[in-house]
Amino acid sequence: MSQAHPHTHQHVHHEPDDSDGLAEILDLDAEVLAGHTASIAAWLPLRTGPRQVVDLGCGTGAGTFALLDRFPDAYVTAVDASAGHLRRLRAKACARGLEERVRTVQADLDATAWPDLGTPDLVWASASLHHLADPEHALGAVRELLAPGGVFAVVELAGFPRFLPEGAPDGRPGLEERCHAVVDRLQTEHMPHRGADWGPMLTAAGFTVEGLRTVAVDIEGTGSEAVGPYALAGLRRIRGAVATSLNPEDLTALDRLLDTNGPHSILRRDDLVVRTERTVWAARRT
Template sequence: MNQAHQNSPHHGAPHQHQGHGTDIQAEILDLDAEVLAEHMASITAWLPLTTDPRHIVDLGSGTGAGTFALLDRFPDARVTAADASADHLRRLRTKACARGLGERVNTVQADLDEAAWPDLGSPDLVWASASMHHMAHPDRVLRTVHDLLAPGGLFAVVELDGFPRFLPESAPESRPGLEERCHAATDRLIAERMPHRGADWGRMLSTAGFKVEGQLPVTVNIKGSRSEAVGRYALGGLRGIRSAAAETLSPEDLAALDQLLDTAGPHSILRRDDLTMRTERTVWAARRT
């Protein structure tokens, strides 16, 4: 995988490789953190830790959703955020300084598919949220994390079924089922680029020498009326899908999608009052024995 996107999760949506696409990706990551803040807090609270970690490594940190959730949960910890994207790490660093957390955050640009990693210390907790399926060699990454962790340390892997859905099946009125057809088109592209999405991470963790101590399914169902960020998340996600799958969609679907993406038009997705963010995630907690 290349350095542009290898460790920056976009939650199952195809990646963009130029400037505007990078901005969309960063916006999606920030919106994910905003909309799912309560879910992230519940996941960090669930982790089967024997003591509060003092040093945490966030693998594939993106713009810092996991980093800041972990800093909130463990006020005495410091986090090393590792990611392939210099832009995402700059964004993370800016947010950390703005929140007065700069001294507790260290950023490291790294291609985690390389055999040799930079020095990440000996953490008590390693966190990888929506990043493991991006790895070209996940078995090697798992073994590296096992050796990296302090004895008895915990590895938390958060993975997801795919990019969230937002529209009801009957929407839009002119082309019911449009969202699912769009995702079907991009799923084919994703399967080629990220063959490890949907892998059996529990088995892979055990094979790498970990003892899996817990598995937590997380169901997300957040109505747009609870957060206006849901609409912005849907808009950003569908923009990314249009960019990736435009050539594979029918002219009718493409026209309906463009109406949803036209923020000045009457059919804009931002004008809808029936949006609900729906997705599934799974968390595995595995200990180095």
């Protein structure tokens, strides 16, 4: 999870604040994938518990709160271009009694100069680096700010999750894949680093990659009440991107799924499964 979302994780660029339901998708993403995020945080090759953490492109805080939970002595600086996302993250921190352990910073990671982010022991970037126009610049900036021996965790999703079984929906099997194919074509020009192998770029930037892990995501819809709303919100956003490119029959079938009052609503299905992969590169400053 773009590699994470079809224009849903663009929280490293300036954009209208959440008018398109992006924050809702990020919150649902965090809820559904919470177990996987926690397992990734636990896997990181840290020599000691980090005290200072930076979450780059934090969105509404999925990584921030997973890291706060995993490392009880840590303080997190959450960085994002969206003021709306940061307000939402701050409200969550206050509601959880964690406001003293979170600092929010609004910044464009494509800017030449970054604000002062301290000297963190751990930098976390989940589904954010591939949105950057110049990720090599960002990797160099991370290396400069990391404490000696500090760890940089890059987390990417292999595409926005799929939810429908292979033969769905009735009459238009394969609809979801055709929608994603359109999204992929549209995004190739705007995000050339989508799907990149970050290992060589990390090495070139002066890091040693100490861990590489791919985690399969396969979550039954019956196991989380958030899966249905997550699928609905994600496919609504996809529709906005692909509407003019889908054939009329596919668009009609998609609209049936998105009609929450109709008999074919995706919320009425009991066969949804969240399917994707997460890849994590854990690199140490050398």
